[in-house]
Amino acid sequence: MNCDIITIGDEILIGQVTDTNSSFIGSILTSIGVKVRQIITVGDNEQSISHAISQSLQNSDIIILTGGLGPTNDDITKNTLAKLFNTKLERSPQVLSHITCLLQKRGIELTEKNRSQADIPTNCIALYNKYGTAPGMLIQAPGNKIVVSLPGVPFEMESIFTEEFVPWLTDNVRLPLRLQQTFLVAGVPESVMAERLQTFEKEMPKAISLAYLPSPGLLRLRLGFFATDHEKDLPMFEELCRKLETILGSDLFGYNNDTLERIVGNLLAKHNFTVCTAESCTGGNIARMITGVPGASQYFNGSIIAYSNSIKESILQINPADLDNFGAVSQQVVSRMAENAKKVFKTDFSIATSGIAGPTGGTIEKPVGTVWVSVSSPNGTNSVRFQFGEHRGRTITRSTLAALNMLRLEILKIVEKTVEKV
Amino acid sequence: MNCDIITIGDEILIGQVTDTNSSFIGSILTSIGVKVRQIITVGDNEQSISHAISQSLQNSDIIILTGGLGPTNDDITKNTLAKLFNTKLERSPQVLSHITCLLQKRGIELTEKNRSQADIPTNCIALYNKYGTAPGMLIQAPGNKIVVSLPGVPFEMESIFTEEFVPWLTDNVRLPLRLQQTFLVAGVPESVMAERLQTFEKEMPKAISLAYLPSPGLLRLRLGFFATDHEKDLPMFEELCRKLETILGSDLFGYNNDTLERIVGNLLAKHNFTVCTAESCTGGNIARMITGVPGASQYFNGSIIAYSNSIKESILQINPADLDNFGAVSQQVVSRMAENAKKVFKTDFSIATSGIAGPTGGTIEKPVGTVWVSVSSPNGTNSVRFQFGEHRGRTITRSTLAALNMLRLEILKIVEKTVEKV
Numbered sequence: 001m002n003c004d005i006i007t008i009g010d011e012i013l014i015g016q017v018t019d020t021n022s023s024f025i026g027s028i029l030t031s032i033g034v035k036v037r038q039i040i041t042v043g044d045n046e047q048s049i050s051h052a053i054s055q056s057l058q059n060s061d062i063i064i065l066t067g068g069l070g071p072t073n074d075d076i077t078k079n080t081l082a083k084l085f086n087t088k089l090e091r092s093p094q095v096l097s098h099i100t101c102l103l104q105k106r107g108i109e110l111t112e113k114n115r116s117q118a119d120i121p122t123n124c125i126a127l128y129n130k131y132g133t134a135p136g137m138l139i140q141a142p143g144n145k146i147v148v149s150l151p152g153v154p155f156e157m158e159s160i161f162t163e164e165f166v167p168w169l170t171d172n173v174r175l176p177l178r179l180q181q182t183f184l185v186a187g188v189p190e191s192v193m194a195e196r197l198q199t200f201e202k203e204m205p206k207a208i209s210l211a212y213l214p215s216p217g218l219l220r221l222r223l224g225f226f227a228t229d230h231e232k233d234l235p236m237f238e239e240l241c242r243k244l245e246t247i248l249g250s251d252l253f254g255y256n257n258d259t260l261e262r263i264v265g266n267l268l269a270k271h272n273f274t275v276c277t278a279e280s281c282t283g284g285n286i287a288r289m290i291t292g293v294p295g296a297s298q299y300f301n302g303s304i305i306a307y308s309n310s311i312k313e314s315i316l317q318i319n320p321a322d323l324d325n326f327g328a329v330s331q332q333v334v335s336r337m338a339e340n341a342k343k344v345f346k347t348d349f350s351i352a353t354s355g356i357a358g359p360t361g362g363t364i365e366k367p368v369g370t371v372w373v374s375v376s377s378p379n380g381t382n383s384v385r386f387q388f389g390e391h392r393g394r395t396i397t398r399s400t401l402a403a404l405n406m407l408r409l410e411i412l413k414i415v416e417k418t419v420e421k422v
Numbered sequence: 423m424n425c426d427i428i429t430i431g432d433e434i435l436i437g438q439v440t441d442t443n444s445s446f447i448g449s450i451l452t453s454i455g456v457k458v459r460q461i462i463t464v465g466d467n468e469q470s471i472s473h474a475i476s477q478s479l480q481n482s483d484i485i486i487l488t489g490g491l492g493p494t495n496d497d498i499t500k501n502t503l504a505k506l507f508n509t510k511l512e513r514s515p516q517v518l519s520h521i522t523c524l525l526q527k528r529g530i531e532l533t534e535k536n537r538s539q540a541d542i543p544t545n546c547i548a549l550y551n552k553y554g555t556a557p558g559m560l561i562q563a564p565g566n567k568i569v570v571s572l573p574g575v576p577f578e579m580e581s582i583f584t585e586e587f588v589p590w591l592t593d594n595v596r597l598p599l600r601l602q603q604t605f606l607v608a609g610v611p612e613s614v615m616a617e618r619l620q621t622f623e624k625e626m627p628k629a630i631s632l633a634y635l636p637s638p639g640l641l642r643l644r645l646g647f648f649a650t651d652h653e654k655d656l657p658m659f660e661e662l663c664r665k666l667e668t669i670l671g672s673d674l675f676g677y678n679n680d681t682l683e684r685i686v687g688n689l690l691a692k693h694n695f696t697v698c699t700a701e702s703c704t705g706g707n708i709a710r711m712i713t714g715v716p717g718a719s720q721y722f723n724g725s726i727i728a729y730s731n732s733i734k735e736s737i738l739q740i741n742p743a744d745l746d747n748f749g750a751v752s753q754q755v756v757s758r759m760a761e762n763a764k765k766v767f768k769t770d771f772s773i774a775t776s777g778i779a780g781p782t783g784g785t786i787e788k789p790v791g792t793v794w795v796s797v798s799s800p801n802g803t804n805s806v807r808f809q810f811g812e813h814r815g816r817t818i819t820r821s822t823l824a825a826l827n828m829l830r831l832e833i834l835k836i837v838e839k840t841v842e843k844v
Contacts, residue, residue, distance in 0.1 A: 011635050013458040015449025016604070016644065018442050022463070027437025036435040038470065041444070041461035044633070048460065070612060070634065105789070107809050113613050131813050153636070155816060213438055222438075277727075283713025284699075284706030287727045291705025294781050294814055302733040305699075305709045305725035307718070311767065315726075315737065345733065359716050392716055 001175060003029055004056035005039045008049055008067035008077055009152055012041045021066045021150075021157055028166065033178040033226065034062065044068060049080045057145055062169075064161075067152030069117075069134035077149055078137070082121045085139060089119040092135075095126050099133045127164040129156055136160040138168065146173075179237045180224035182213075183244060184254040186405040190214040193221070200247060204240065216394050217401035218260070221248075253408060260404045261289045267411045268299035268349075271418075275407065276345035277303040278316055278337040280328065281355035281371055285400045301345040306337070316340045329354050329366050331374075335383045338376035349410065350376045351403045357392045371399045377410040379417075423597060425451055426478035427461045430471055430489035430499055431574055434463045443488045443572075443579055450588065455597040455648065456484065466490060471502045479567055484591075486583075489574030491539075491556040499571055500559070504543045507561060511541040514557075517548050521555045549586040551578055558582040560590065568595075601659045602646035604635075605666060606676040608827040612636040615643070622669055630662065638816050639823030640682070643670075675830060682826045683711045689833045690721035690771075693840075697829065698767035699725040700738055700759040702750065703777035703793055707822045723767040728759070738762045751776050751788050753796075757805045760798035771832065772798045773825045779814045793821045799832040801839075 005025055011017040022039045029036055037060050042048035049068070056063045068077035082089050096118035103110050117133045120126055127136030127148075134151040141147050148165055150157045169175075185193065190212055201210055213220040223244065227233035245252060254263045268275055277286045287303040290296055304315050309328060312318040317340045318333055326332045337352035355371030362368035368390050374383040386402055388395040427447055433439040444461045451458055459482050464470035471490070478485045490499035504511050518540035525532050539555045542548055549558030549570075556573040563569050570587055572579045591597075607615065612634050623632055627647075635642040645666060649655035667674060676685045690697055699708045709725040712718055726737050731750060734740040739762045740755055748754045759774035777793030784790035790812050796805035808824055810817040 010631075010633055011644070012445065013448055013461065014452040014644075014646075015445040015447065015458075016635060016642070018440065018445040019461075020440055023434070023437040023440040025437070026435055030436040036437075037465075038474075039435065039441075039461075039463035043459070052460075070636070102811075105791070105809070106811065108611065108614075111613055111617060113616055131811060131816070153638075155638075155813060211438060279706075282710070283718070283722075284701075284709030284725055284727065285713075287706030288704070288710050288818070291707075291727070291729065292815060292818065296705070297729055300705075300729050302729045303706055303725070303727035304737075305706065305713075305727070307713065307722050307724045311724040315766070344737070393714060396710075396714070 001034050001062065001173065002037045002060040003034050003062040003064060004037055004060040006049070006052050006056060006063060006065045007039070007041045007152070008044060008065060009041070010043045012067075013043050021152065021154060024154070024158060025064055025066075025161060028162065031178060031180050031224075032166065032170065033176040034169075044076060046076055046080045046083075049077060050084055053080075053084060053147065057141065057143075057147075061145060063145070063147045065147070065149040066157055069149065069151045078120065081124075081137070081139065081147070081149060085121065085123055085141065087121050087123045090122050091115075091118050092120050092126055093118075095120065095135045098128070098135075102133060125168075127160050127168075129160050130163075131159055132156040136164060138165065177227040177230060178224065179227050179233065180222065181237075181241050182256045183221040183223070183248060183252055184256075184258060184260070185219045185221065185248060185251045186217065186253050186260055186401060186408075188219060188251050190219055193219055196247065197221075197244075200244065205236070208237075208240065217398040250409065250412065253405065259293075260401060260408070262293050264404050264408050264411070265290065265293045265296060265299065267408065267415075269295065271411070271415055273349060273411065274299050274301055274345075274347040275349040275351065276301045276341050276347045277403075278341035278350065278352040279303060279305050280307060280312075280337075280353055281357045282353045282396055282399050282403070283307065283357075285396050286351055286353065286403055289400055289404065301347050304341060304344070312337065315344070327366070329356055329370060329372060331372060331383045331385070334372040334374040335376075335381050338374040338381055338383075342376050348378055349407060351407055352376075353399055353403060355386075355395070355399060357395045357399075358390055359392060369395050371395065371402075373399060373403045373406060375403070375406045375410050377414060379410070379414060382406065382410065423456050423484065423595065424459045424482040425456050425484040425486060426459055426482040428471070428474050428478065428485060428487045429461070429463045429574070430466060430487060431463070432465045434489075435465050443574065443576055446576070446580060447486055447488075447583060450584065452600060452602070454588065454592065455600040456591075457648070466498060468498055468502050468505075471499060472506055475502075475506060475569065479563065479565075479569075483567060485567070485569045487569070487571040488579055491571065491573045500542065503546075503559070503561065503569070503571060507543065507545055507563065509543050509545045512544050513537075513540050514542050514548055515540075517542065517557045520550070520557075524555060547590075549582050549590075551582050552585075553581055554578040558586060560587065599649040599652055599655075600646065601649050601655065602644065603659075603663050604678045605643040605645070605670060605674055606678075606680060606682070607641045607643065607670060607673045608639065608675050608682055608823055608830075610641060610673050612641055615641055618669065619643075619666075622666065626662065627658070630659075639820040672831060672834065675827065681715075682823060682830070684715050686826050686830050686833070687712065687715045687718060687721065689830065689837075691717065693833070693837060695771060695833065695836075696721050696723055696767075696769040697771040697773065698723045698763050698769045699825075700763035700772065700774040701725060701727050702729060702734075702759075702775055703779045704775045704818055704821050704825070705729065705779075707818050708773055708775065708825055711822055711826065723769050726763060726766070734759065737766070749788070751778055751792060751794060753794060753805045753807070756794040756796040757798075757803045760796040760803055760805075764798050770800055771829060773829055774798070775821055775825060777808075777817070777821060779817045779821075780812055781814060791817050793817065793824075795821060795825045795828060797825070797828045797832045799836060801832070801836060804828065804832060
């Protein structure tokens with residue numbers, strides 16, 4: 001089963017917006033056994049949209065459109081679809097009532113432009129958009145073709161795609177069996193991992209693929225293949241997964257769409273632990289990663305962002321002599337920050353960071369990218385010096401992930417010890 | 423002059439890699455007056471590549487290919503080009519000597535695979551790749567068409583594109599003049615803006631386009647067109663820009679690639695003001711946005727993330743009676759948070775947030791998405807209640823941007839007053 005993705009929007013063509021929708025859609029379709037044949041981006045004009053759809057209908061079974069569904073005049077996907085499939089737009093009472101509720105909740109008055117978002121082609125199934133006013137639309141076209149139109153706003157598109165369209169597709173279409181597992185690893189560079197997995201990869205059956213998906217501070221390893229004989233293939237695949245897990249050891253922190261902050265949050269919640277942060281160079285990024293997870297208030301008490309030495313002294317009780325002797329970016333200071341934050345917030349664990357994110361502030365001894373991360377636990381305090389690159393945003397991201405991973409490993413040490421005691 | 427961009431690679435189709443090359447190319451082409459007609463991504467197979475190029479040659483003057491130029495077997499762009507244009511590959515001595523030097527410098531031995539990267543179609547101009555071994559290739563095809571093939575590695579592609587191709591293009595082709603300006607607006611929903619600009623859009627010359635580019639909490643408005651008569655068009659376009667600015671008023675915070683946090687940071691730095699935050703529901707997100715800007719330490723002192731009531735009481739000195747009587751999500755509490763944070767951090771301004779990000783914790787009076795934002799300035803404290811949606815991440819983002827925008831407006835009030843006084 002083939003699919004073409006068509007993303008619509010002048011803003012993509014002129015480079016104002018990077019199309020991230022296609023890679024989201026592509027990775028999910030691939031995981032359920034649909035092959036993406038091509039991705040096409042066209043501008044906000046009827047002829048281009050219409051031509052792209054017609055071309056794709058000749059070659060692919062599924063066409064997924066994103067964009068062009070807003071309430072303004074440059075949003076023309078709906079009308080183009082109606083014309084192309086020789087049908088009309090009709091106001092859907094269900095969609096209208098959803099739009100009305102949504103805007104009412106937000107205290108926004110309903111305009112005629114909002115109302116018109118409930119006008120959809122008569123031959124389509126409306127796909128519920130829980131986050132916005134533009135519904136998704138699914139058209140079953142002649143020749144068993146499926147055309148789906150989704151809004152361009154990523155989180156609206158993602159929710160409709162995964163919660164409405166994918167379930168519909170797996171219910172209505174027979175897909176080949178794809179076995180796939182993604183292993184999430186923190187703190188190991190891609191090249192080091194490639195060396196570690198050399199033998200594993202050599203001994204792996206030919207039909208299986210292992211992809212390395214690196215991002216700053218994290219590495220995803222995706223093991224996958226299209227199974228032919230479920231009874232034989234599944235145990236073989238599962239054995240391979242176990243083998244890989246053994247090699248990865250404690251560097252493996254999760255699977256598939258998990259995130260490090262969610263894994264850490266679950267660990268804290270499960271064992272009734274609490275945490276706080278005292279951040280300098282990460283400027284609140286660790287706190288916002290932790291609090292981005294629903295339910296974080298159960299284990300996160302708070303944070304102090306100490307961007308100046310005077311705040312480090314006044315709230316975090318750092319000895320001015322330590323700041324003078326060792327500097328703010330030092331093992332001494334970062335360890336005290338972690339230990340004192342734990343006292344201020346009365347938590348079991350704490351994270352502290354102090355570093356030089358750049359672009360200025362570096363010295364020969366402590367160049368830009370130098371970051372101290374400290375994790376204090378009921379067992380004591382562990383501080384590590386990292387040397388990240390010269391890119392400010394990347395250094396903040398990598399410091400944040402390194403800190404969360406250190407916290408994860410410290411929690412595991414405590415939990416394992418506790419289990420031993422019992 | 424039209425251009426098609428064709429990006430080549432299975433890794434893009436399966437969503438392993440997001441194509442950022444196209445938006446880079448698109449934004450530069452647009453700025454020099456070349457219109458990007460469409461972007462197509464195809465897999466690593468000859469038929470798809472060849473078909474995409476042939477189709478594009480029928481509709482566009484310039485075709486830019488990226489990817490498929492590496493030394494491995496799945497890199498087939500070069501051979502496809504040679505076949506398509508009925509020519510052969512020939513080893514270029516200049517390219518070979520460059521590859522030899524480059525690998526020597528890195529201490530890597532030259533293999534036959536590396537050498538073969540110097541084989542290029544006889545009808546092409548080689549474009550120098552200072553960062554890698556795959557040269558760019560420029561083919562002047564029949565019918566005044568230009569086909570350019572570039573490596574897929576972003577920084578190699580970017581250097582060849584800007585330093586080799588663009589200078590060649592502007593030297594060899596007469597380009598039209600593109601006039602374009604993007605207006606950045608905070609705090610106004612797209613539909614409300616569309617109503618506000620109805621007359622403006624109606625009266626706008628037909629050749630000019632106005633695009634709405636919304637993202638949570640922000641709206642970008644892009645005014646643009648291809649000028650035909652520079653002397654007449656430029657003043658007309660500038661007048662239109664002034665007219666739009668007047669309509670937008672203080673909702674307009676910046677232009678083109680600016681960000682709200684940078685604009686606010688510049689304002690603070692320029693007037694020697696300092697700021698801090700006291701965050702509950704935003705969990706550090708405002709602090710990390712502010713500190714993401716290089717040089718933020720000049721005006722940002724720090725932050726307290728008070729995720730529990732006890733921290734609100736102990737560090738931010740919130741009266742327990744206020745927490746009991748009004749709740750943490752209330753005008754009273756958020757105003758005191760802002761005022762007391764200003765005292766703790768000794769700053770001119772402060773931001774405080776308290777809300778229910780969800781998914782749980784909502785009540786009938788304060789449903790999920792209820793957020794109080796407060797900005798305290800030398801003039802006093804201004805607190806506003808917002809009602810955002812049910813999506814946790816989006817509520818955090820929108821609260822953050824609303825807070826930064828309130829801070830911007832409060833700074834402007836002070837600055838304007840100061841100016842009046844003088």
